[in-house]
Amino acid sequence: MDLLALLANIKVALAGDYRMIWPHDSKGEFTIKSFYTVLCEGSSDIDFPVDVIWRSKAPTKACFLTWAVPKGKVPTEDMLKRRNFNLASRCPMCRQEEEMADHLFIYYTGVSGLWYLSCALLGPDWVQPHTSGEVLTAWRRRTKRGWLQGIPLAIWWSTWKERNQQIFEGKARSYPEFKLYFLKTLYSWSQAINDGTYLNFWDFVDKINIDSARA
Numbered sequence: 001m002d003l004l005a006l007l008a009n010i011k012v013a014l015a016g017d018y019r020m021i022w023p024h025d026s027k028g029e030f031t032i033k034s035f036y037t038v039l040c041e042g043s044s045d046i047d048f049p050v051d052v053i054w055r056s057k058a059p060t061k062a063c064f065l066t067w068a069v070p071k072g073k074v075p076t077e078d079m080l081k082r083r084n085f086n087l088a089s090r091c092p093m094c095r096q097e098e099e100m101a102d103h104l105f106i107y108y109t110g111v112s113g114l115w116y117l118s119c120a121l122l123g124p125d126w127v128q129p130h131t132s133g134e135v136l137t138a139w140r141r142r143t144k145r146g147w148l149q150g151i152p153l154a155i156w157w158s159t160w161k162e163r164n165q166q167i168f169e170g171k172a173r174s175y176p177e178f179k180l181y182f183l184k185t186l187y188s189w190s191q192a193i194n195d196g197t198y199l200n201f202w203d204f205v206d207k208i209n210i211d212s213a214r215a
């Protein structure tokens, strides 16, 4: 068969019809209702604190990540191995241990530094949970303020972005740059919450401390 003749009869719509399809809605459209349904599905095994995600005002992609981490659905290398991808597994961040979700999101030195920093800003009474599944529930107990509940989301989102940048672009932030990146991520989300009042970055860092004392 003449391939060119075959292709000549195929019409490709080039005029602006490309769009993202959300597979959990019959029309392929993203809705909060369908997202909520997906969040609740299969989560009876853990007390999944959906409200932490809603109150955070984090962007949708960060909400997805936060939903996926405790469920073991983030494509870290341990998850890909479970699906029979053959990988020489090394955590790209520390290059010392196997990349597992709890290691990446709770334990390795960079991310544990973010947890430590957040706890220092919030005050001392925080004991780091051992698994990502326990983090959100424990965090919800720790702070009632919506935007402060975004802290775990910002930690995980910053870590995931940094990890992907290291793997796919070969670029790594220094540790101080990584901490600043996390704080600026949280800062940019918080602008949606602070009653339209503009805070500069360092006032925002103070506000973490002040709001935490009220929480």
Ligand SMILES: [Zn+2]
Pocket (backbone or CB within 6 Å): 091, 092, 093, 094, 095, 096, 097, 103, 104, 108
């Ligand atoms: Zn590591």
